[in-house]
Amino acid sequence: MFENASRTELSAIGEFALIEHITKDIQLQQNTVKGVGDDAAVIDQGNGTFTLVSTDLLVEGVHFDLSYFPLKHLGYKSITTNLSDIYAMNGTPKQVTVSIALSNRFSLEAVEEIYSGIRLACNHYKIDLVGGDTSTAKQGLMISVTAIGEVAAEKITYRNGAKPLELVVVSGDLGASYCGYQVLEREKRIFLDNPNAQPDLAGYDYIIERQLKPEARKDVVAILENLGVKPSSMIDISDGLASECFHLAKQSGVGITLYEEKIPIDPTTYNFARELDLDPVVTALSGGEDYELLMTISQQDYAKIENHPDLTVIGFVTEAAEGMNLISKGGQKHGLKAQGWKAF
Amino acid sequence: MFENASRTELSAIGEFALIEHITKDIQLQQNTVKGVGDDAAVIDQGNGTFTLVSTDLLVEGVHFDLSYFPLKHLGYKSITTNLSDIYAMNGTPKQVTVSIALSNRFSLEAVEEIYSGIRLACNHYKIDLVGGDTSTAKQGLMISVTAIGEVAAEKITYRNGAKPLELVVVSGDLGASYCGYQVLEREKRIFLDNPNAQPDLAGYDYIIERQLKPEARKDVVAILENLGVKPSSMIDISDGLASECFHLAKQSGVGITLYEEKIPIDPTTYNFARELDLDPVVTALSGGEDYELLMTISQQDYAKIENHPDLTVIGFVTEAAEGMNLISKGGQKHGLKAQGWKAF
Numbered sequence: 001m002f003e004n005a006s007r008t009e010l011s012a013i014g015e016f017a018l019i020e021h022i023t024k025d026i027q028l029q030q031n032t033v034k035g036v037g038d039d040a041a042v043i044d045q046g047n048g049t050f051t052l053v054s055t056d057l058l059v060e061g062v063h064f065d066l067s068y069f070p071l072k073h074l075g076y077k078s079i080t081t082n083l084s085d086i087y088a089m090n091g092t093p094k095q096v097t098v099s100i101a102l103s104n105r106f107s108l109e110a111v112e113e114i115y116s117g118i119r120l121a122c123n124h125y126k127i128d129l130v131g132g133d134t135s136t137a138k139q140g141l142m143i144s145v146t147a148i149g150e151v152a153a154e155k156i157t158y159r160n161g162a163k164p165l166e167l168v169v170v171s172g173d174l175g176a177s178y179c180g181y182q183v184l185e186r187e188k189r190i191f192l193d194n195p196n197a198q199p200d201l202a203g204y205d206y207i208i209e210r211q212l213k214p215e216a217r218k219d220v221v222a223i224l225e226n227l228g229v230k231p232s233s234m235i236d237i238s239d240g241l242a243s244e245c246f247h248l249a250k251q252s253g254v255g256i257t258l259y260e261e262k263i264p265i266d267p268t269t270y271n272f273a274r275e276l277d278l279d280p281v282v283t284a285l286s287g288g289e290d291y292e293l294l295m296t297i298s299q300q301d302y303a304k305i306e307n308h309p310d311l312t313v314i315g316f317v318t319e320a321a322e323g324m325n326l327i328s329k330g331g332q333k334h335g336l337k338a339q340g341w342k343a344f
Numbered sequence: 345m346f347e348n349a350s351r352t353e354l355s356a357i358g359e360f361a362l363i364e365h366i367t368k369d370i371q372l373q374q375n376t377v378k379g380v381g382d383d384a385a386v387i388d389q390g391n392g393t394f395t396l397v398s399t400d401l402l403v404e405g406v407h408f409d410l411s412y413f414p415l416k417h418l419g420y421k422s423i424t425t426n427l428s429d430i431y432a433m434n435g436t437p438k439q440v441t442v443s444i445a446l447s448n449r450f451s452l453e454a455v456e457e458i459y460s461g462i463r464l465a466c467n468h469y470k471i472d473l474v475g476g477d478t479s480t481a482k483q484g485l486m487i488s489v490t491a492i493g494e495v496a497a498e499k500i501t502y503r504n505g506a507k508p509l510e511l512v513v514v515s516g517d518l519g520a521s522y523c524g525y526q527v528l529e530r531e532k533r534i535f536l537d538n539p540n541a542q543p544d545l546a547g548y549d550y551i552i553e554r555q556l557k558p559e560a561r562k563d564v565v566a567i568l569e570n571l572g573v574k575p576s577s578m579i580d581i582s583d584g585l586a587s588e589c590f591h592l593a594k595q596s597g598v599g600i601t602l603y604e605e606k607i608p609i610d611p612t613t614y615n616f617a618r619e620l621d622l623d624p625v626v627t628a629l630s631g632g633e634d635y636e637l638l639m640t641i642s643q644q645d646y647a648k649i650e651n652h653p654d655l656t657v658i659g660f661v662t663e664a665a666e667g668m669n670l671i672s673k674g675g676q677k678h679g680l681k682a683q684g685w686k687a688f
Binding site for chain 2: 006007008009010011012013015018019021022023026028029030031032034035036040041043045046047049051053054055056057059060061062063094095097099100101102104106107108109111112115119126127128129130131132133134135136137138139140142144146148
């Protein structure tokens with residue numbers, strides 16, 4: 001049935017290229033300001049307010065492994081990862097819808113666990129759960145969340161506003177979620193080899209929590225407002241710092257140079273990466289699932305953010321011709337590679 | 345891992361009860377006018393306009409069978425079934441997001457087929473495709489669509505506005521989609537028994553199209569506007585006329601009495617149901633997937649709709665104590681049963 005004269009495997013083109021391919025010639029005909037291609041779609045309400053819409057799929061065996069991912073945490077994370085996209089537009093999320101497909105391996109009690117996490121996130125972020133759909137599935141668990149938010153037209157930040165000489169700024173620290181994932185995968189393998197082994201998670205609380213219960217940076221949007229800083233571009237870090245830098249640079253028509261030594265890495269992340277013989281910087285650049293906010297700001301705003309503990313200047317914007325670069329601790333300039341996580 | 349002291353099978357409670365159970369004590373804290381429980385969620389934009397949000401999941405093997413459901417039609421239907429929910433609020437859909445999870449059995453060309461149907465629907469209904477997500481899955485195909493629309497605050501129709509003595513009205517005709525499904529399932533069985541058999545679909549075009557390529561009743565919303573009729577309640581028929589009558593009655597706190605002889609059934613539907621030894625009226629009451637609009641209107645509006653070929657008065661609203669009834673062609677009153685399709 002799926003025989004075609006020519007058959008192109010999805011794995012051969014990758015997720016980003018697939019999305020680009022299937023959405024490349026979409027014509028907008030409604031009150032849509034921005035369709036596919038940013039953290040959220042933008043709809044003009046005609047009264048100075050934009051509605052923001054973002055949606056994500058979480059698929060068992062692709063995005064999560066239930067052998068160590070608690071269902072309540074999964075529910076929580078399914079919400080916060082979507083809210084992160086609304087914050088990345090400098091907006092305020094207001095509503096979510098949640099659709100779930102699941103096999104008969106799951107009981108009502110399992111669904112209640114998922115929803116207890118969903119509700120916890122909704123309460124914490126003051127979001128209304130306003131709808132959804134539920135269905136049986138032949139296999140596995142799949143959660144589809146759509147977040148709806150709003151932002152004043154003059155406050156919105158897109159991916160395409162970065163300009164040469166601006167500063168590249170990131171919130172929080174990077175690479176922790178990926179290291180948490182590696183801890184959990186390691187303990188899973190040990191458990192599979194020896195079911196009597198006790199999990200050894202002591203000291204890894206921070207990185208495990210970053211993987212299992214990531215928060216969205218609502219506080220960073222409030223901090224920027226309080227500091228009087230409007231980023232010229234912003235994106236959330238779901239696929240890894242390097243990959244998101246490429247998105248900002250491509251859409252803004254600029255280059256980006258990062259300083260390796262400026263990239264914020266928590267000591268737990270650093271030590272665990274070394275333990276695994278991973279370069280902590282590569283972990284931060286390529287790990288993904290940090291849900292921190294990456295932005296560009298004007299040099300004039302440097303003094304405003306300079307001493308803020310949640311914001312770090314990690315590089316600067318260049319002309320496109322200079323490309324994507326990483327200046328190492330030794331001062332050498334290297335080409336930056338986008339090695340984000342891919343869903344295909 | 346899913347062991348629980350008590351384990352309740354999802355199949356034991358059914359989809360509607362599950363949704364009610366997991367959403368029963370949700371507190372709304374944002375600009376949400378209506379959350380879970382109608383065709384779409386309603387968000388107040390503060391300027392006399394409400395934003396409408398509706399979402400649906402389509403799961404292979406549950407909602408569609410790719411052995412006879414063309415991918416392009418599937419894409420088309422995934423959009424129109426969601427738009428139908430926006431029209432059921434008397435609104436105008438404006439945007440959709442589409443998320444797809446699929447196994448490596450699907451090629452890029454298959455995804456293109458799905459999207460060609462999605463685009464066709466978007467063009468036909470003048471909707472912007474503004475976002476989505478794509479992911480691999482271990483098995484099967486799953487499509488999650490969210491539709492966003494708007495409606496003037498004074499035009500919105502909920503499920504809960506029906507009042508005793510009002511008229512129950514339905515658009516178009518009913519039962520066709522279910523009969524189309526039965527034709528396709530029959531031909532599939534014949535083909536499985538004898539792969540050399542030629543499909544015999546002649547004369548069934550109408551009911552097959554109603555199953556494979558249902559339209560949303562955009563025109564009915566325009567007709568009502570032109571006739572100067574604002575329904576007191578409205579719902580779209582996805583689970584079957586009887587089931588939707590129960591929803592309207594329960595939420596409005598009323599009873600409904602239908603006249604068997606008034607229920608609009610197309611001759612193709614009627615003849616095919618008889619061919620299968622099905623009661624055509626039961627087909628219309630319980631078949632589902634008609635995506636017609638069921639509404640209640642004031643008796644004063646009867647003259648306005650009386651001669652409209654797309655609208656049929658099929659019954660009237662009663663006090664709740666009278667319950668749910670069907671008056672047969674012979675004049676007997678029977679209790680109406682809700683036998684809609686269930687996803688569990």
